[in-house]
Amino acid sequence: MSSFKQQPRLIISHQPTPLEQAPRLSAKLGINLLFKRDDCTGLAGGGNKIRKLEYLLADAQQQGADTLVTIGGLQSNHARQTAAAAAKFGFNCELVLQDVPGTPRVDYLTNGNMFLHELLGVTVYQVPVKEDCHQYANSLVARLQQQGKRPYLIPIGGSNAVGSLGYLRCALELIEQLDEQALKIDQLVVATGSAGTQAGLLAGLIIAGVDIPVLGITVSRPGSEQEQLVLTLLQQILQRLGLDPALANGKVHANGDYYGASYGVVTQDSLNAITTTAQTEGILLDPVYTGKAMAGLIDLCQRGIIAKGSTQLFLHTGGSQALPAYISAFN
Numbered sequence: 001m002s003s004f005k006q007q008p009r010l011i012i013s014h015q016p017t018p019l020e021q022a023p024r025l026s027a028k029l030g031i032n033l034l035f036k037r038d039d040c041t042g043l044a045g046g047g048n049k050i051r052k053l054e055y056l057l058a059d060a061q062q063q064g065a066d067t068l069v070t071i072g073g074l075q076s077n078h079a080r081q082t083a084a085a086a087a088k089f090g091f092n093c094e095l096v097l098q099d100v101p102g103t104p105r106v107d108y109l110t111n112g113n114m115f116l117h118e119l120l121g122v123t124v125y126q127v128p129v130k131e132d133c134h135q136y137a138n139s140l141v142a143r144l145q146q147q148g149k150r151p152y153l154i155p156i157g158g159s160n161a162v163g164s165l166g167y168l169r170c171a172l173e174l175i176e177q178l179d180e181q182a183l184k185i186d187q188l189v190v191a192t193g194s195a196g197t198q199a200g201l202l203a204g205l206i207i208a209g210v211d212i213p214v215l216g217i218t219v220s221r222p223g224s225e226q227e228q229l230v231l232t233l234l235q236q237i238l239q240r241l242g243l244d245p246a247l248a249n250g251k252v253h254a255n256g257d258y259y260g261a262s263y264g265v266v267t268q269d270s271l272n273a274i275t276t277t278a279q280t281e282g283i284l285l286d287p288v289y290t291g292k293a294m295a296g297l298i299d300l301c302q303r304g305i306i307a308k309g310s311t312q313l314f315l316h317t318g319g320s321q322a323l324p325a326y327i328s329a330f331n
């Protein structure tokens, strides 16, 4: 724990984020549902990447960087939050972004987060679908260095052992809130993509000695592949903090039944989940991450795999800024 507290961090987000009851959606699902509102972290619409950026930007400052480079889809929430944090702390920011086939045309290319990247004043490189965006980002970093700049490359989703510390911190924050409100939860449900959110949460729960199961609903790959990705990152986080990586054993659970055809491509169930959540709780989800995770939670409740009357916490990781890119999918 002490080694965790020594990790450098900038304060960017509104913390703690609210922990809220959802009585109308709870009644519909036959469970007691809580939302942890990480869509309310504050900066430029908020979302889960802000917590990771608190550690990543502190690291970038320590290394004397002047330019942030990161990678994502055109509608990347991570790219938007990185662009906003760069503006706030005076970094230049260059985004390496890739189109996602199967998404609505026109709006996906120009609306939602694409508009916000532009508004935030960063440079966007659109990499053709067939090219490797990681290779592209590496050569961009080399080019910036040749120009005398000091680039700092943030991996996709901000998910490495540094960025994930933001979710270790979130787990500790949540444990405190549950204590204060005398609440007990049976499971935490979260959308999982680049894995840093789930891995960080698990690291925090392990360090605190709190045994709450975390179910990741995948947004881009089968459950077994996602579990491997989360496990590897969790082991790296534990190692960074001088802890035994074997503490990760048996902790990682991911369900790959709800991501549909591929990352960023809508499913009918996610559109229904978004609509239901909006119309019962006034909470906005998104088609890429939280809508698919909520579709999973709803289905698991309906099939009785999540027990009636149990208390489930849904970590709302944000993303509604991408909704305008998907207007036509709702029609």
Ligand SMILES: *Cc1c(COP(=O)(O)O)cnc(C)c1O
Pocket (backbone or CB within 6 Å): 047, 048, 049, 077, 078, 157, 159, 191, 192, 193, 194, 195, 196, 197, 198, 286, 289, 290, 317, 318, 319, 320
């Ligand atoms: C990035 C993102 C996630 C997934 O978090 P990872 O740490 O990449 O697994 C979930 N929800 C939203 C809205 C996101 O932008």
